[in-house]
Amino acid sequence: MPPLKVVNAVGSGDLGVEIDLDRLTGDIGEPVARYDPDKYPGMYLRFEEDAPLITVYRTGKFIITGADSEDESYSLRERFLNLFSDMNVIEEPEDEWFSIQNYVCTAELGQNLNLNALAIGLGLEKTEYEPEQFPGLIHRPEGADGVVLLFATGKVVITGCRTLEAAEDILADLTETISELL
Secondary structure, three states: OOOOEEEEEEEEEEOOOOOOHHHHHHHHOOOOEEOOOOOOOEEEEOOOOOOOEEEEEOOOEEEEEEEOOHHHHHHHHHHHHHHHHHOOOOOOOOOOEEEEEEEEEEEEOOOOOOHHHHHHHHOHHHEEOOOOOOOOEEEOOOOOOOEEEEOOOOEEEEEEEOOHHHHHHHHHHHHHHHHHHO
16 A cells, blocks of 8 residues: 555644634734734634644634644644743643544555546446546545545545544555556
8 A cells, every 4th residue: 555645634623712813913913823804704823934824713713724744733732722821812721622623645556547447446426527627536435534536647635534544544445446446
């Protein structure tokens, strides 16, 4: 089985407090914090350029996107909680509700794929392939919580899995099925 690379571990949580985003954005300052309620109802926090993004909402809910591992997501969460604690937005950082909601992973199968043949072989009821609209085949494996995008180059994108193990299982099954079909 080809190696699976995590390209985005999306996590979400809830601080359990209402937040004055206007005041907080001013206190933190740009470029770390950005908030324009006319464009989007959340405040964007990015500690470094090209770092994962934290989106914070007035309700205290937040989303972390762009982390390339669960560890990075939790580490960023910890930094974020410490900042908010130091600014007296929340009390001491504690284990508020937080979990990884979605993994986006990629893999290379190492061979070109005939997507027309795969659409039929994988089952038309679980597969969408309309090359005029999108260059990839979209496959929803039965019983899995993820979606697979397959490209003619052999690149695979797996998204929608709540655990890395689920993505690995999908890739293992897909690799076996493709070897049988092609």
